[in-house]
Amino acid sequence: MDRIGFDNEKYIEMQSQHIAERIASFGDKLYLEFGGKLFDDFHASRVLPGFQPDSKLLMLRKMKDEAEIVIAINAQSIEEAKVREDLGITYDQDVFRLIDAFREAELYVGSVVLTQYEPKKNTKAFEKILTKQGIKTYHHYKIPNYPYDVDKIVSDEGYGKNDYIETSRRLVVVTAPGPGAGKMATCLSQLYHDNQRGIKSGYAKFETFPIWNLPLKHPVNLAYEAATADLNDVNLIDPYHLQAYGETTVNYNRDVEIFPVLNRIFERIYGQSPYKSPTDMGVNMAGYCINDDEVCREASKQEIIRRYLRALVDRRKERASEETVAKIENLMKVNDIHLEDRKVVAAAKDKALKTGRPAAAIELNDGTIITGKTSDLFGAMSACLLNALKALAGISDKVYLLPKAIIEPICALKTKDLDMTISGSGSSSVCAKPITDETLIALSISAITNPLAELAMAQLPKLRHAQSHTSVILSQVDESTLRKLGIDHTEEPMYGSKKLYHAK
DSSP states (O other), X not given: OOOOOBOHHHHHHHHHHHHHHHHHHXXXXXXXXXXXXXXXXXXXHHHSBTBOTTHHHHHHHTTGGGEEEEXXXXXXXXXXXXXXTTTTEEHHHHHHHHHHHHHHTTOEEEEEEEETOOOOHHHHHHHHHHHHTTOEEXXXXXXXXXXXXXXXXXSTTTGGGSOOOOOOSSEEEEEOSSTTSOHHHHHHHHHHHHHHTTOOEEEEEEOOSSOTTSOTTOHHHHHHHHHTGGGTOOEEEOHHHHHHHSOOOEEEHHHHHHHHHHHHHHHHHHSSOSOSSHHHHBOOOGGGGBSOHHHXXXXXXXXXXXXXXXXXXXXXXXXXXXXXXXXXXXXXXHTTOOGGGSHHHHHHHHHHHHHSSOEEEEEOTTSOEEEEEOOSSOOHHHHHHHHHHHHHXXXXXXXXXXXXXXXXXXXXXXXXXXXXXXXXXXXXOSSOOOOHHHHHHHHHHHTTTOHHHHHHHTTGGGGTXXXXXXXXXXXXXXXXXXXXXXXXXXXXXXXXXXXXXXOO
16 A cells, blocks of 8 residues: 655654764764665565665765775675575675665775685685675684684684774675674674774664564564564563663564673773663664554554465475464464455455466555456466556456457467466466566557557556465566566465476
8 A cells, every 4th residue: 555654754864863973972983784675675665654665775875975885795605505585686696786786876885795704616706706896805704602702702813813894984884685694793893903903983783673662562573573583583672771771672582682792792892881782782763753653553464464475485485494484373363463454365366266277466556456367368467467557547447458469479489489388477378478577568569559558558656565466376577577566465375387397
């Protein structure tokens, strides 16, 4: 739905000002650990309607003259070709994407640090590419019994063995393609080296979730638990903050558990810790920018359902454990959230039951439900998209935007000449139907001579924030197309055929 519950302009202004204040409190330099996604933060935009996916990037642009980016990547992730599931690319490729995006936003990328470094084949090849592009790389190493052996960690045998990352600006943003990159360790290593050099520097953490000044069981914070169920993250009342200030705030288990160790590290580096609680370390101001709590609550409940359905699909693909599914399922049960609350689920399943073939449903931003069925020419999602565009344009459902004369040559090309006999929309038909992006391309070409196709194409922006569901698992290409259109998609955990190989 297109209802707004978050003041994005207020957030950008308030957040940049608060970070500037934190820099000033330390003096020469602040290492800011950026948790989550610095841009492309679609989770935040879903649970906080009005939050723009690139809000944090826009906030940093306000501080671009005093900020530089350090990207951390775990060398093991490179060797294992770890994939960022939301984009379908490996972590090392995402580093290149991040660098390009930061540069396009006029943000200075100072270097890349390879954490838990070992000179293995893929890691060395990755580093070679960066060096050829003039990007500095640094090595940080594994420290035995990290983070508990504080005496060794804060010594020449611990942080002292790491390369010192040369930085030139007051705000050093340490980010990464995904979790487990060692962002915090990178920041703390720099504090150690700076202290050895007589440089005054500090550390702070920017995590959007959980939102520290919302209630523990607020749906926005519960949606974060659902999103990180595979990481064993659990929201907690920060006991250190409660003890120090008598104020109830929310943090998550890993920060609460590690805080006593962090405090000892700070004490070893500085002589005393600058923080009394994990909440103190954070700089997130998102909670102050919610202007319609009910909208955010409902959006977050929908996100929990989306995460549950995604976990079911991932389990089917053997990418998620039974434990992950059970955790989200339990979140739904104890908070009275039901699959039926996502209207497109029942609509798609009912359509599939009536037709006996894969089906799709889209909920438009005005609440209208549009369905699509698998036919001899179209997969369910392609048909549903065309039906939705017709509805938005006021075109009769009986009108064929793409007649057989246009679609049949595409099917023939894919089936006969390209030998693509598996439809991207879950059909087991011999005919290789056009998948969603091909359907839209065909529609755009038709728009040159067909005024109705042109009118339908003009409705594409209105699909942003729509909801969709299919009765079968879509291809990665279909999912990518829906994501680019801004449609929040879910699907049933089953394939459209009994084949062992399912095309991407």
